[in-house]
Amino acid sequence: MQAYLIGVEELFIKSLEKNDFCQEKYFICHIYSLQGDSLGNVKPAYIKKLALELIERFPDKFTDDFEENKVLVEKLTTISTKNMRNRIAGYIARIMEDRKSKNET
Numbered sequence: 001m002q003a004y005l006i007g008v009e010e011l012f013i014k015s016l017e018k019n020d021f022c023q024e025k026y027f028i029c030h031i032y033s034l035q036g037d038s039l040g041n042v043k044p045a046y047i048k049k050l051a052l053e054l055i056e057r058f059p060d061k062f063t064d065d066f067e068e069n070k071v072l073v074e075k076l077t078t079i080s081t082k083n084m085r086n087r088i089a090g091y092i093a094r095i096m097e098d099r100k101s102k103n104e105t
Contacts, residue, residue: 043087047084050088051095054072054073058072061076062092062093062096063096064093064096064097064100069090070086070089073088073089
């Protein structure tokens with residue numbers, strides 16, 4: 001695998017010499033996928049702000065259970081899209097899970 005990475009890096013350098021920035025993005029992503037490193041999921045700021053505001057307003061209602069949070073987000077907000085509702089509920093579940101684990105230690 002290391003030899004393959006060296007080959008990819010050489011192609012990456014060649015794409016930089018040609019000023020081919022589309023290739024640059026591809027190679028950076030490709031190198032990360034080969035190394036097994038996860039870049040993670042970056043949540044947009046508006047998802048984080050909404051989630052934190054909901055937790056601040058209703059601290060006792062939310063739990064670390066995604067399904068319960070999904071129903072609560074739908075009841076407490078006027079969010080129209082399922083995708084946004086799920087992203088907010090998932091982020092809330094993650095925050096509550098982190099808080100729960102911090103309290104246990």
